[in-house]
Every structure is written in C-alpha cells, then in structure tokens.
Amino acid sequence: MSGKWYEEVGALDVHQHAQALGLSRGPGRSVGPCPACGNDGRGGDDSRGPIGVRRDGKGWSCFRCEASGDLTDLVAYVVTEKRLRDLDGAGKDRVRAACAAQGWCRAGGQGAHVADPLALIRRKPRSGKAPPRSKSSGKPGSPFQWRPGLAAGAVQALWNDPEASPVLDYLQNGRGFDEDTVRRWGLGAMILRSGGRVVERWLTIPLVDPDRGIPVNVRFRSVPGPCPRCDGEGCDPCKGKGEVQKAYRVCAGRPLPLFGAGSLTETDRPVIVTEGELDVVALDAYGWGVNVVSGTAGAKQDWPDAWLDRLEPFPSFVLAFDDDEAGDEGATKLAAKLGRYRCGRAKLPRNDAGQCLQEGVSSEAVRAALAGAESMVGLGVVTPDHYATAIEDLIANPHKLLGFQSSLTALNDGLGGLAPGVYVITGETGHGKTTFATWLCWDLATQLGEPSLLTSFEQQPIGTVQKLLRMELGGDFTRYTPEQRREGLVELSGKGLQILDKYGDVSDSDVVDAVRYARRRLDCKIALIDHLGFMVRVRRSGEDERQAIERVIRDLATIGVQDDIRILLICHPSNMYKAQQRRVEIGDLKGASAIRQDCHAGFVVERGKTSPQNPMPWARFYFDKVRSEFGQAGSIRRVSYDPLSLHYAMSWEETPSGKAGKRVAVP
Secondary structure, three states: OOOOHHHHHHOOOHHHHHHHHOOEEEOOOEEEOOOOOOOOOOOOOOOOOOEEEOOOOOOEEEOOOOOEEOHHHHHHHHHHOOOHHHOOHHHHHHHHHHHHHOOOOOOOOHHHHOOOHHHHHOOOOOOOOOOOOOOOOOOOOOOOOOOOOHHHHHHHHHHHOHHHHHHHHHHHHHOOOOHHHHHHOOOEEEEEEEOOEEEEEEEEEEEEEOOOOEEEEEEEEEOOOEOOOOOOOOOOOOOOOOEOOOOEEEOOOOOOOOEOHHHOOOOOOOEEEEOOHHHHHHHHHHOOOOOEEEOOOOOOOOOOHHHHHHHOOOOOEEEEOOOOHHHHHHHHHHHHHHOHHHEEEOOOOOOOHHHHHHOOOOHHHHHHHHHOOEEOOOOOOOOHHHHHHHHHHHHHOHHHHOOEOOOOHHHHHHHOOEOOEEEEEEOOOOOOHHHHHHHHHHHHHHHHOOOEEEOOOOOOHHHHHHHHHHHHHOOOHHHOOHHHHHHHHHHHHHOOEEEOOOOOOOOHHHHHHHHHHHHHHHOOOEEEEEOHHHHHOOOOOOOOHHHHHHHHHHHHHHHHHHOOOEEEEEOOOOOHHHHOOOOOOHHHOOOHHHHHHHOOEEEEEEEOOOOOOOOOOEEEEEEEEEOOOOOOOOOEEEEEEEOOOOEEEOOHHHOHHHHOOOOOOOO
C-alpha cells in the first residue's frame, strides 16, 4: 500500500464507494448529484447521474461542470467544494479526516481530531438538495455507533441481562429459534436505559465479513411488544399505540456485507435468497445451512455490485421473498440483475420462511415450495385482458413500438428503429461494417444514454477504443493533447461503453454469458458482436459450420428478446457476389436461412465511390430484411461519412469535418 494517504484513497473504485459519501449510483456507471455543481442529472431524457466513472473506477468526470478527479477529489468536493490540490493544509486535513472516518486511509493531521469526522460529509450540495444517506446515527456517544466488541457484548447481554428476557422470548417463542440457532448466528440484545429505567430493547444481528469471518457491522431490529417508555399507555415514539413500532438501524459508515455470504460454499448448487436476515436464520433452523443469503435493507433495495459479484459464479437462484406486492417487486428487480433465466420465484406456505417456522410448517412443505420455484423468464399462459394496461401504455406512448432511434434518419426509416433482437450487418471487406456498428453504439450512448457492450475478436480491443476516441473527439485523436485524450476516454467510460477484453476465437456460450452479464449488471441494451465467424470456429461435437451458424443465430435471437437487448452481429459474406459481379446480399451469408427466419433485420453497408460531382465520402445501406412494420424492407438509403471522425450523418455539413468547413476529408 502507498505511504501517501491520498494515493491510498485514489486507488479505490469511485463507483463502489460513492454511496458512502451520500451520493447515489445510477445506470451506466454514473453517480449523482455532483458535489461540485449540485446538478442531479445530465439533462433531457438522460436518466444517468451527472458524474461518469471510468471503467477501472479510478477516475470520474462531471458532464455538467467538467469537474473531475479520483475518489480523493470527490471527497474533497463533498467536504470543501474544491479539488484536493486546490486546498491549503487545513483543508486537506479535513478531507483526510473524512476518508479516515470511512476506513479508506490512516488518520492524521489536525482534521483527524474533529469531534465528528463523518459530519464533514453530511452537508447539502450547492443545489440545496440533501443527498440521500443512512438514517442510522453514527454520532459519538450514540448507542448505534460502531465500536469494538459491540456484537459480542450484545450476545452477553441477551443471555445475562434480566432486562433482555423479552428479546430472548421473542427469538425463542415468537420466532421459533432454538438456543443452538440463536447462538450459532450470534444474535444478541441491546438494552437502552434512561433515568434508571429501560426505554428501548433492540435485537442485534451481526453482519459478518465473509472473507475474515468477523462482525463489521450490526443490524438492529426493534422487538415487538408493549412500549417500555410508556408501559403501553401511548407516547410519541410508539405513535400513541402503546406498542413498539417496527424499526431497523445499522451502524453508519460501516461496511454492509451480504448477510449469510459465508454460507456460499457450494458453487454447483442453487442459492436461496430471502428478503430478511431472520428468514436466513429460519431456513438454517430448518436445515438449510449452505447457500442461503439475504440483503440488509428489505425487498426493494438496490443490491450493490459487491453482493452481486459474490453471487455471480452460482448457476441458479431461488428468490424466496415475502409473498406480497413488495416481495414480488423486489424479486423482479433482483432477478433482472442476476439474470431472469437463472432465477425462480418461490412462494412459501406462509408469507416468509420466518413465519413458516413460527407457525410450525413442516420442513417437507418448505422444501417442496423451494423446489417448485417458478421460472422468472416470463413464459406463461394468460387471457387477452391481461394486456389491458400494456395496450393503454402503447397508445399513450407509441414511440415504444419503434425501438431505439439513432441520430441517422436514414437508418431509422429503413429499420423502423432498434427493438430487442438480432441485427445482422454485412458487406464487402473494408466497406465499414465494423466502423458503422461501432459508431451506432457510440451514437445511441451519446444521444439516448444507452450503454453498449462492444466485442472485437478480429482485432485487438485497442482498435475499437481508437475508433471510439475518434468519434468522441470528432477527429484524429493524435492531434489532441494527452489530457484531452484522457478526458475523452473518461467521457466514453461515463457513457457506459464497455469493451469485452477478448481477441481471437471464442465459444458462443462464452459470448452469450458475456452479453447476459453486460445486460443485467452493466445495464447494456446494445451488444456489438464482431464477428460471427470467430464464434462458430469453436463447435460442438458432430456439428458442421452451417449448423453452428444456425444454432448461434437462434440462440442470440432468443436472448435478444428475452433479455431486452439489441445485438448487432457482424457477418462476412461468401465470395459468390464477386463471381456474379453484383453487390453483397443477405443471401450470400452462410446460414442465410436462419438469418432470414430468426434475425430482426439484415442490412448491407457499402462504401460509396467519390467523383468530381460527389467529392465528399459517403456510404449506402441496403435493407434486405426488416421485420418491423415501421421499417422499409428492400429500401436503399444514402448517407454521408466522415473518415476523420468516423461519423455518419444525413449530409456532409452535419459531420464533424463538415461543421469545421473541411471540403476534402483525408484519414
């Protein structure tokens, strides 16, 4: 580890640690609001936060005010509204104190001695809108502040403090846990007193770091029963009802590990995911001690990447959330991140596992319910009135039928927009198939804020990055400064453009896994696969090339629709068109029958020839196959092409070179 505290902090992932600063993480590795300018978004219909985070997490940049830096600078803006290098010694000490309070570096300097270092990051941004933060208290002296031995002390209190008997009674009689289960999970009690009498009782649930096996936080749950403050007569804390109100807390500023992550030991078995920690404990009491986890903030919480990364290696998941509207919504939301095709929704005999144990439901009945989890892919039989709401939504929002619209009108007219499915792009070698598909990904990310996954099996991935950088800067990137190139790369990363770091032959199953991962975890709704030939060289036993092509295209078409992703598939034609002295057609592709049957559209990119009458570079699209009723199958469209910036536009004047007044474009 570096000896300089700001380098220690700067090496951390901005996207993963932004929430600890009271900022929210948005789609496409975005963060908001910006602590430098106070803006909550990028403007227009762009749903991403104003701050874009680099793919490696080591840098960020605001698209509204152009503030940038690493995690240290982000903390500095939150605390002082200035970048770290612009601060004096006292200001840097304040930033270091805030970082040390999060455990990101060692304490030091005058700022480490302030009464409440965490208060430094609990201020409103200049917009006046307070950033979201935990409601749990972390102030010195608070009973909910983390301290060494907190979890162990609560265990001692549960078994030795007479005032903790209502907590133990709740666990054993109210929840149905035996003593071994309570002790195995380290459940405890915290008793709060005031004026010599008990005013609050809390059940404590230790949150354990799965890698070190030690508690790093505590989840506090109120214990139902008569309110001890008013002896059941009614007071403000119990809202006049005389009964303790359900409440939860955690220690602020501390890690929040996935509950039960230490049980994830068998990667060939499904993982059961419950809605709450006590449901995990209940299933353990039933005998499920392996591969059972839950979040720590209820059904509708956003699962952080660290939790999802823990679950990524497992083949399937059973979501045993509560049998209510919130549970259904939470299960649907989580399945989108884990992959609906890997998830089943289990409805237990009672509302949740805890209630099953409490009411004496047999383990056989619970096991049958878990085994009978229904697939969340969405297949089912319904009556027409099931779609009543969907019909009204389409009438009110007809643009949804069109799919994504690029900035290129000719493409929108020919295809009718990009809906989920496979779009086969072909053409002669050197005519710009890959360049056009790469530009389309960049254009949709820039215009609509839609992230993409780009593959490049035929050339090193750096080649794709060079093309994107030309598009972002609007010309030859070698003529820009290193700082401008770095800023361009940061902006590309902030747009959610993801590069699959793979070159050469690759199995279709690996590509499918990568596409599905990018869709569910990175919110990518477009995937560029360049090209089909590299996928079909790795074939299954007894399969010839044509059979492999047909299978791959059908598999991609299926996941395109199921996973709501648009797949741009580059295909190389055979040489038949050369022998017949004509243009490339979709029928020249191997596996053309599967392409005609299964792909959403197939079109040809052809680089036009310049002439004295038409000196500016241009390209032509042939829309040979279009499934959308809004497209025009068989149509031909001509567009301008800027070889310096690799941009496509409806006229030369709309390209970056055209806007700059260039009349002859030389790449």
